[in-house]
Amino acid sequence: MRILIANPNTTQAITDRIAAVAANAASPGTEIVAVTARFGAQYIATRAEAVLGAHAVLELFAEHAEGCDAAIVAAYADPGLGAARELLNIPVVGMAEAAMLTACMLGRRFAVLTFAVALEPWYQECIEYNGLQARSAGVFCLDEPFNDINTVAEEKAAKLAELANRAIGAGADVCILGGAPLSGLAAQLRDKVAIPLVDGVAAAVRQAETLAALNPRKPIAGTFRRPGPKQMTGISSSLKTFFKG
DSSP states (O other), rough: OOHHHESSSOOHHHHHHHHHHHHHOOOOTTTEEEEOOOSSSSOOSSSHHHHHHHHHHHHHHHOOOOOEEEEEEEEEOTTTTHHHHHHSSSOEEEEHHHHHHHHHOOOHHHHHHHOGGHEEEEEHHHHHHTTGGEEEEEEEESSSSSSSSTTHHHTTTHHHHHHHHHHTTTOSSEEOOOOOGGHHHHHHHHGSSSSSSHHHHHHHHHHHHHHHHHHHOOOSSSTTOOOOOOOOOOOOOHHHHHGOO
16 A cells, blocks of 8 residues: 655655654555645644645645555645545545544544644634534643744653643543644653543554545545546646646
8 A cells, every 4th residue: 555645844854754653653565655845834834824735735646646545634734635635536634634533533522732822723723624623622732932843842742741631621531732743742642641642644644544445436426526627827737637627
């Protein structure tokens, strides 16, 4: 099995972190292909940056999806996920979506923990988009600066463990470590938090493997059917192929 992972952030070190966590989570024989956005934000934290990230994801999928069995949008809140599902013939999984749905199988209510308050509105909207407000105990954010996006997981590990205890007090049965820069941290904090922790990348890889094994057909009806042919201007030749019918 071959799984494509697209990082809509432009930071290669984040992609490297994602790839390592994905390879550790994947089943024996699953190949991970991790690629990085060529344009956009160093790390996505706002709606505007997410729109650019969605475009970057579609470009990456257009260039690299051939020969893959499933694809993953590897930024929390899943920029471009719905569009990718319309265009690709293979299952597409969002990191946030996979984390939240996995959390729902581990407890009644989940909380999202993250490293910056700027992420809260976008993450909250992601919960609402997925219709999971009733299962959410909230988005909990650290309100302090960090030194480097590439090492924020290590820098803020202890503070995020403390934040998990606040989430437990607010009724969370499960906590999600929200944000690609926090990939791998759930395993490190496993024994320091009294409830399950979910890693978005690990959850997405396992969900992608499952969907690829189920081999669902590409819909020709419903809201995620492929759009009809349309003339497109100013986009890459790879991306144009999705709109040729």
